[in-house]
Structures are given as C-alpha cells and as structure tokens.
Amino acid sequence: MLLVRARGKVRRRNSSSRFRVEKRQSGCGMRLDEPVRYSSSSRGIVADDGRWWAPLGHSRFRCYFAGHVLSTAGDSLVPLTIAFAALSLSGSAADVGWVLAANRVPIALLVLLGGALGDRWDRRRVMVCADVLRCAAQAATGLVLLSGQASVLLLVMLQAVAGVGTALFSPAATGLVPALVPHAQLRQANALLGIAGNTNKITSISLAGVLVAVTGPGVALLLDAATFAASTVALLRLRLPASARHPQVRVGLWRQVRDGAHYVITTRWLAVVLGYGALLQALVIGPHMVAGPLLSEQSYGGPAGWATIGVVQAVGSLAGGALALRVRPRRPLRAGLAISLLMVPYLLLFACGAPLWLVAATAFGVGIQGAFFLATQATVLQTHIPDHALSRVAAWAQLGNLVLLPTALAAAGPIAAAVGGQTVLLVGAGWLTVSTLVVLTIPAVTNLGNVAASPADRTGEAATSQRAAV
Numbered sequence: 001m002l003l004v005r006a007r008g009k010v011r012r013r014n015s016s017s018r019f020r021v022e023k024r025q026s027g028c029g030m031r032l033d034e035p036v037r038y039s040s041s042s043r044g045i046v047a048d049d050g051r052w053w054a055p056l057g058h059s060r061f062r063c064y065f066a067g068h069v070l071s072t073a074g075d076s077l078v079p080l081t082i083a084f085a086a087l088s089l090s091g092s093a094a095d096v097g098w099v100l101a102a103n104r105v106p107i108a109l110l111v112l113l114g115g116a117l118g119d120r121w122d123r124r125r126v127m128v129c130a131d132v133l134r135c136a137a138q139a140a141t142g143l144v145l146l147s148g149q150a151s152v153l154l155l156v157m158l159q160a161v162a163g164v165g166t167a168l169f170s171p172a173a174t175g176l177v178p179a180l181v182p183h184a185q186l187r188q189a190n191a192l193l194g195i196a197g198n199t200n201k202i203t204s205i206s207l208a209g210v211l212v213a214v215t216g217p218g219v220a221l222l223l224d225a226a227t228f229a230a231s232t233v234a235l236l237r238l239r240l241p242a243s244a245r246h247p248q249v250r251v252g253l254w255r256q257v258r259d260g261a262h263y264v265i266t267t268r269w270l271a272v273v274l275g276y277g278a279l280l281q282a283l284v285i286g287p288h289m290v291a292g293p294l295l296s297e298q299s300y301g302g303p304a305g306w307a308t309i310g311v312v313q314a315v316g317s318l319a320g321g322a323l324a325l326r327v328r329p330r331r332p333l334r335a336g337l338a339i340s341l342l343m344v345p346y347l348l349l350f351a352c353g354a355p356l357w358l359v360a361a362t363a364f365g366v367g368i369q370g371a372f373f374l375a376t377q378a379t380v381l382q383t384h385i386p387d388h389a390l391s392r393v394a395a396w397a398q399l400g401n402l403v404l405l406p407t408a409l410a411a412a413g414p415i416a417a418a419v420g421g422q423t424v425l426l427v428g429a430g431w432l433t434v435s436t437l438v439v440l441t442i443p444a445v446t447n448l449g450n451v452a453a454s455p456a457d458r459t460g461e462a463a464t465s466q467r468a469a470v
Helices: 059-090 093-120 123-147 152-179 183-215 217-236 253-266 268-299 303-326 332-351 356-384 387-419 421-439 455-463
Strands: 002-006 011-013 018-020 024-026 029-031 034-041 044-047
Touching (some): 059 123, 059 152, 093 123, 123 217, 152 183, 183 217, 183 356, 253 387, 268 303, 268 387, 268 421
Antiparallel strands (some): 011 018, 024 029, 034 044
C-alpha cells in the first residue's frame, strides 16, 4: 500500500510502476489535498475503499440512488397493475398478453438506439426525458381507467409509449454511474443499486396487489406515474462534471449503433460473456419460468409452492447483493461465472421432485448468484469499456433478456408439454454446466482483472486503440 497526497490529478513514474491520483468527490464538489490509499494492479493503481456504504457519502450518488429507487419501484408496479387493468376491461387472457407485450416490444426494438443516444447526448437528460415519457404514459393510463373511457387498444398504445421510455432510460443509467462515485467505489455502487432494485421487486408486487384490490388499477397506475415524476426531480438535481454532460463522440447516430455492435463482436471477452448471458436466458431461465409452475402444480401444491420458491430466491438476491458489497475478487468475471453453477443443484433437485424445503434452500443460491453476477458484470463493463461506448455496450448486455427470453418463453410451453417439465430443467442444468465450464477455460475471460483507469483515463486510452475507436 502507498499513502499519496495529491492536488487534483497528477501522474508520477518510477522505475517499476505508474502512479495515478484521482480527484475524490464529496457532495457535488471535489475534495483536494486528501490522503488516498492505493494498491497496485496490472494496469496501474486502484484506490481501495472497502466500506460498503461509501458511495452513499457522495451527494451525486445519493441523489441518483433516490431516483433509482423510485424508478425501479415504478417499473415493479407496472406488470401487475396493467395486467389487472386489462382484465377489468375485457376479462380476456389474450388481451392481458397484448397489453404486457406492448410495454416490452418497444424496449427490445429500441434499446440499441437508446444505447447510442446515451453515448451521444447528456445521459442525465436522456434519463429525464425517459422518465417524463413514462410518467405521462402511466398517468394517462390511470386517468382513462378512472374516467371509464379506457379500451384495450388505448392501453396497448400507452404502454408502448412507456416501453419507449424504458428503452431510453436503462442504457443511459448504466453509463451514468461511473460519473457519480470514485472509480474504486463502483463495485459497492452497483451492489447497492442491485439491492434496491431487488427490494423493490419484493415490496412493490405486494403493494401493487393491495392497491389494485383496495383502490383499483387506475389509482395504482397514478401512483406509478408519481414514482417516475419523483425520479425525474431527483435526476434534475444532479450536477455532473462537464465530461459527463458533454460526450465527445459526434458521428452519425446509426453509425454509432453499428460501431457499438462492432466493438462488442471484436472484443473477445465481451462477446463471450454477453453471448453466454443471452444463451443462459434462452436455454435456462426462460424454460425454467415455464416448467417451474408446471412442476409446482404436480409436486408442490401449485401456486403456494411456486410462491415459496420465488420468495426464497428473492431473499437470496438480497444476500447476493450484500456479497457483492463485501467481496472484491481479483478476477471478477471468473468469480461471477463460477458462481452461476449454484443454479445447477436447484435445477436438478426441482426436476427430480425433491422435497420443497430442499428445492427452496437451493433457490436461495440461485438468488445469490443472480444478484452477484449482475453487479459484477455492471462493474466490469464500467471499468473496462471506454466511457463513450458504455451505454451502447450496456444495451447489448440487456438485449438477450429483452429478445431471447420472450422467445424462449413462447417456445418452452409447447416443448414442456411434449417432453415434460423435468426434461426441460435437466437439459437446462446440463447446458448451464457445460457452457459455464467451457467459458471458464477461455483466458480472455478468466484472466480479466480489476482495472485502475478512471472513466476519463479509459476514454483517453481507448482513443489510441483502433478497436475501441467507436
């Protein structure tokens, strides 16, 4: 360890290593002349701050965190409330499917464009516009439901508008986080955001059910709109550095989309990890979401058993977030991929009809691996991808979940009916085991370490690399 006192950002050299000192933020300003501890790494010096609450010490992150909590709460309220809104109009399951799909399809179609906009424009403003769009769409949906003038077609149109907002918001949000905390605290920041999101998923579903039952879906959707409005206010309070407000890449928009795809394809570790995640959604997660309820109906008393497994998995996701807060592996992708194997015992026991308590216990591990992997992946992207390409890469990371997962859900039903839910889960467990072990043999993935460069440094370094010039 070295103890360095710095004013601003400076660079020093000696015969064996390069030293870099970052400005550290406190509130909306910078604290200079502050002692900073550094530890060596293969690409320089990384500030080492193990306090899990450290990101909350910065007013920029606190402001963003408040907006994130409110925004994810709104996202979590939507599926249940809009589903019951559609049911209240027609009572048709098909209409429920159309309304839910209307919210998801624009996200799948436009998320890559949203990533390009996040790299091209001020990310905070992109997120504000997205929240305004979602607020307006959900407020209009709530009002037409309360007025009695709603129709299924109108709900489809309004939810499509809300989906456009989400397509713009998500990639920009991933790209904004590195501007809010010191580089060394990105791991804790992503873990805190993940814990907040998972907590919202648990509490918002219960809250949505109560609201719909007591006040009806119209009032619930107006509350949903209020969460997006509050998120907008929180984002407007952010005061970002000039480098975060004014991205320097000014090429054509569609050229940015193409160059983002080229960057993903030609960066080996990135292509492998994103491909692994997309196929995991298609061949494991999607089939499990269909086969799980079928097997629960056969062996665990139907909805009660499936709900028990879901609750335990959700609690496990909170534990996984806490693990990501405390653990900083030297090879983050190796750790994130290896922990995915915690899903295998769960899938095997579920397929074999093991006792519910044992299946639920292994579901806790599934929650842990999911939260830890997502936090690790976000941190790796933010520390290894050039800042001016980060939102586009984040959009590609989300594309598997947005496109392949719905496709898998549609295909898994007929397959499970033909071969049985047990076979579907066993095949998923086999694929997960083989694919994870294969990916763990690729040096470009498993040898990727923690990076010392700050977002600004990564941008500068990328400018000298032909492959990173996107």
